[in-house]
Amino acid sequence: MALPTYASPLERVWHYSYLVICALIFTFLIAPILIVMPLSFNAEPYFTFTEKMLSFDPEGYSMRWYDTLITFGMQTPEGERGAAFWSDFWHNATWMHVAKNSIIIGFFSTILSASLGTIAALGLTRPEMPYRKQIMAVLISPMIVPIIISATGMFFFYSGQWVPVPSFENGLHLEWGRLAGSYPGIILAHAALGIPFVIITVTATLFGFDQSLVRASASLGANPRTTFFKVQMPLILPGVISGGLFAFVTSFDEVVAVLFIADHTQQTIPRQMWNGIREQISPAILAVATILVIISIALLTTVELLRRRSERLRGMSPS
Secondary structure, eight states, rough: OOOOTOOOOOHHHHHHHHHHHHHHHHHHHHHHHHHHHHHBBBBSOOOOOOHHHHHHHHBBOHHHHHHHHTTTTOTTTTOOOOHHHHHHHHHHHHHHHHHHHHHHHHHHHHEEEEEEEEHHHHHHTSOOOTTTHHHHHHTTTTHSSSHHHHHHHHHHHHHEEEEEEEETTTEEEEEEEETTTHHHHHHHHHHHHHHHHHHHHHHHHHTOOOHHHHHHHHTOOOHHHIIIIIIIIHHHHHHHHHHHHHHHHHHHOOOOOHHHHHOOOOOHHHHHHHHHHHHHHOOOOHHHHHHHHHHHHHHHHHHHHHHHHHHHHHOOOOO
């Protein structure tokens, strides 16, 4: 907001002080990112800026750590980069394996979170719903309770549950196994952590929803299912997608629940980064962090675009 021409000297001092404070806070928040990203291009195996990097010598910068992400765990990492090399990368590379796990777990946990969170939000926004505040507090508790407590409880609960789980040995098939140490167990855990984000975003969208549209749809003979999919869902879809994106980011970044529930074959990207920091520190972790930052920025940009679209659909934005 621009400073008006009639502002007093005190107001001008506060305005510029406010801008300086905001700039300092913003710098404080993004400083770790500003450090990690250039360090991922360090030609030396160090976590500090070398003299060549500080002097902007091209020899001080390299893509070697990004190349390490590709070749780590491969059977023939030095082979010619043709079809056989990329096939080896797809099937054997460690970071490719953990990326597949993260995407699969994140995708299914997001679908589950978005579905259950949207249903819960629809119920919580109905005026006749009893004990709405108490139920809302329970449903968003995974955001408040320390994750170490939630993960511990999930571990003990899942350890006693036997369910059909997919097995990839000798082809994909179902077999009985404990929920802990299985893909369904990790997906359910991540869904539980992502549902609060969906509830909050969809509830905020529904509070601005014009309920007269539902009544008009019912008066024209539409049943509740048709009303939801034809009237409500198109208007609240930006909120559902935004909540789903937050749920996906939560799943994609989660490491504590994976440490408790997953076994050695179900490593995710954050779990692999944890192993790398604990066992052998390599700047390749900085390369992974840089890629995750870029993905997070892309997702947050999508969320912001969806928020603006939602405002336009509800008539809350002049544009």
